Structures are given as structure tokens and as C-alpha cells.
Ligand SMILES: Cc1cc2nc3c(=O)[nH]c(=O)nc-3n(C[C@H](O)[C@H](O)[C@H](O)COP(=O)(O)OP(=O)(O)OC[C@H]3O[C@@H](n4cnc5c(N)ncnc54)[C@H](O)[C@@H]3O)c2cc1C
């Protein structure tokens with residue numbers, strides 16, 4: 001472990017480099033503030049960089065994310081650190097903060113890595129690829145995905161056998177197994193929490209068979225199959241690599257369901273499922289797509305039209321509560337559901353089922369702060385202390401929240417929320433400089 005004793009100074013610390021954190025960092029830097037943007041992952045971009053297209057415009061998600069990501073990387077006032085977390089954040093009497101920053105070793109010197117992937121080719125170890133949500137494998141020496149930022153290799157030390165093949169293959173000698181954890185202190189004037197969300201774990205609803213039936217996948221696994229950085233060149237069902245021709249979606253998997261501890265609506269599942277259904281109609285013109293839903297929440301601008309467009313393309317919407325999924329010998333799946341329009345229990349067969357999993361708050365965020373309490377709301381999202389007048393304010397003066405860290409929301413709302421957080425943070429920085437803050 002290395003301890004760098006010198007304290008680094010920034011105007012703002014932004015925790016989480018998804019679309020919300022990235023946008024907040026850019027806004028603050030564009031008005032002259034020095035920003036430290038950190039993400040615990042190997043790459044910036046959060047979930048958005050992994051998506052296919054976005055509702056309701058069907059614009060390419062990566063085409064919107066990558067220019068922002070490169071603007072962040074090039075900005076002279078933004079320092080971006082991946083594999084990095086903050087802890088022990090303390091607010092001082094003058095309203096500023098200090099924090100301990102910890103960067104995990106990547107075992108690759110990013111600045112010297114050309115992204116040539118020769119280490120990947122040489123590495124003999126195959127493990128599940130978390131960036132493709134387990135649909136394919138990756139090596140222990142790997143680049144997360146082609147548009148990752150930084151586009152640099154990393155060594156998955158948990159699975160590495162230390163055979164040295166990657167080191168021998170690397171033309172720039174940038175693999176370094178002596179790298180250790182780096183820790184250093186920073187001082188900053190404001191903190192933006194943009195830690196986003198996690199996905200509902202569908203194994204918590206065993207009757208849907210996720211993890212037991214290969215052809216039951218999550219919406220994020222379908223998202224990856226439809227994305228430009230997809231694992232296969234088409235959509236395949238996992239059990240036998242067959243192109244599916246009859247796909248079912250089960251909406252509200254882990255949303256609006258008190259029995260699994262997620263009482264609220266995830267806001268995006270109806271629309272992302274409708275988006276995926278339209279993309280599937282384009283990718284697999286002969287396929288039948290059925291969405292089983294309880295209520296369709298098409299509340300945003302153009303959303304209802306987007307829903308109507310899917311129906312006119314032939315996507316079938318069935319108002320029905322799916323009780324159980326069972327598997328046939330050929331890998332096909334039987335959905336047993338109550339058809340709400342007729343009140344009858346019905347069974348249908350599909351060759352693939354997509355669970356439209358909900359959004360959950362990330363855990364452990366309150367523990368980042370030491371002498372102040374970052375309060376959560378009743379749903380465990382970061383509490384907005386003044387949601388009507390100033391939705392980015394939290395229970396700690398000078399700490400602001402952006403994106404899904406405060407509530408489920410889509411990308412445009414995450415960007416708006418980042419705008420609110422960065423403008424409040426810039427104002428707080430200005431107030432500190434004229435010493436108007438009482439904490
Ligand atoms: C399957 C699916 C499809 C979707 N499709 C669409 C769509 O078509 N259109 C649309 O508008 N929305 C869509 N969404 C919603 C969209 O993904 C979110 O609105 C958006 O990603 C929210 O961005 P965020 O930055 O708040 O969170 P995230 O994308 O979750 O980013 C948070 C970042 O914080 C990092 N982080 C977390 N904790 C810490 C920590 N302690 N320290 C450091 N870093 C941390 C994470 O690694 C991550 O990079 C979809 C969502 C899903 C699940």
C-alpha cells in the first residue's frame with residue numbers, strides 16, 4: 001500500500017462517473033472549477049455506455065455517451081480516476097470537506113497502454129465477462145469493452161494465474177504486477193454524489209427460473225445483445241445459440257412488489273422494454289414479441305406515441321400477471337399467467353423470456369461520510385431535503401445528489417438532475433469564497 005501524504009486540492013469531488021456524474025463534472029469544470037471525478041469501476045460512463053439505443057428517439061446510446069466521455073477525458077480541469085472510491089469524508093467548520101481517496105491497482109500503467117489487446121490474446125484464463133452480463137467469457141487480462149474509457153487493459157488478479165504470458169506479449173511493458181493500493185487525502189469545497197443504481201437480482205423471484213433456465217435472461221442481457229458493442233452479431237438464446245422467434249417480456253420484475261422489498265415503480269422498464277421490442281422487430285423481423293404488463297407507464301414526452309408505435313409494429317401487449325415460468329425439454333418456456341382482461345389463468349409458450357428488472361438504490365453511500373449524516377428516504381435513495389425548491393440538496397450542506405442516486409429516472413432526467421446539482425454546487429463554492437456559509 002502506498003501512502004501519498006500530500007493533500008490534493010479540488011473545488012469539487014464528484015462520486016460516480018455515470019451520465020449524471022459526468023455531466024455534473026463537465027458543468028462545474030466549464031465554469032472554471034477543478035473537479036475530481038471518481039468511479040469504482042474500470043471505466044467511466046455508468047450504465048448508459050452499455051445501452052443499445054434510447055427511448056423514445058431510438059438514438060444510439062453510445063453515440064451520445066462517447067463524445068461526453070472524451071470531453072471529460074480531455075478537460076484540463078477534470079481529473080478522472082477509475083477503480084477509485086472515497087471514504088471518511090469529513091466536513092470542516094468552514095464548510096469545506098476532506099476525503100480519503102483509494103485507488104485499487106489495475107496492474108497496468110494506463111498512460112502507456114495502447115489498447116492493442118495482445119495481452120488478451122496471450123492470456124490463457126477464461127472467466128465470465130461482467131460487462132456482457134455473463135453472456136460470453138473474457139480473459140483475465142482484458143479491456144472491459146471496445147468503447148471503454150480509458151481504453152486500457154486491466155488484470156483481473158482474482159482469476160490470474162500469474163503465468164506472465166500477458167507481460168511477455170505486451171509491446172510497451174506497461175503490465176506491472178507490483179502495483180499496490182494507492183491512498184491519498186484531498187480537500188474540496190463541495191461533493192456531488194452520483195452513485196446511480198443497481199439492478200434487481202431476479203433470483204429473488206425463484207418462480208421465474210432466472211439462473212436455472214438458460215433462456216430466461218434479464219433486460220440488461222438483452223440490452224447488451226442489441227448494443228453496438230454486443231457479444232454476438234445477432235440476438236441468440238443462450239441454451240443452444242438459436243435465433244429466437246417468440247420472445248416474452250415480464251414487466252415489473254422487482255418493481256412495485258412489496259414482497260421483494262421494492263415497492264416503487266422503476267420509471268424506465270415499460271419504456272426500455274417497448275424500445276427493445278421495437279429493436280427486436282427490426283433485428284428479427286419474423287419474431288413475435290409479447291409484453292406481459294400490469295400497467296404501462298408511458299408518462300413522458302413522446303412516450304405514449306412510442307408505445308402506440310410499438311403496437312402498430314405488431315408488438316403484443318398482454319395485461320397479465322405472470323405467476324410462474326417452467327422449462328420444457330427443448331429449452332422453450334411456459335408462462336402461466338392471469339389474463340387480467342378475462343380473469344382466466346392461461347399458459348403460453350415462448351422460446352426466450354426477458355425479465356424487465358427494476359432499479360434499486362446502491363448500498364453503503366451513507367457510510368462514506370464521517371461527521372455528518374447523509375440521510376436516506378423511505379425507499380433507501382439519498383433523501384432530497386428540499387425536493388420542490390431545490391431537488392439536488394441533501395441533508396448535508398454542500399453535498400448534492402445527481403441522477404438515479406436520488407430516485408429512479410431516465411437519462412434526460414438524470415442529465416437535468418446533474419444540471420441542478422452542479423449549479424447548486426457552483427453556488428455553494430461561490431458562497432464559501434465570500435464566507436457566507438454556516439454549517
Ligand atoms: C436495461 C436498461 C435500459 C435502459 N434504457 C434506457 C433508455 O433507453 N433511455 C433512458 O433514458 N434511460 C434508460 N435506462 C435508464 C438509464 O440507465 C439511467 O437513467 C442512467 O444510467 C442513470 O445514470 P446515473 O449516472 O444516475 O447512474 P449509473 O449509470 O448507475 O452510474 C453511476 C456510476 O457510479 C459508480 N459508482 C457507484 N457507487 C460508487 C462509489 N461508491 N464510488 C465510486 N463510484 C461509484 C458506478 O460504477 C457507475 O459508473 C435504462 C436502464 C436499464 C436498466
Ligand code: SF4
Nearest residue numbers: 123160161163164166
Ligand atoms: S499473468 Fe494472469 S493475466 Fe497475464 S496472461 Fe497469465 S493468467 Fe492472464
Ligand code: SF4
Nearest residue numbers: 113114116117119170
Ligand atoms: S497492456 Fe500491453 S498488450 Fe495489453 S492492451 Fe495494453 S499495451 Fe497492449
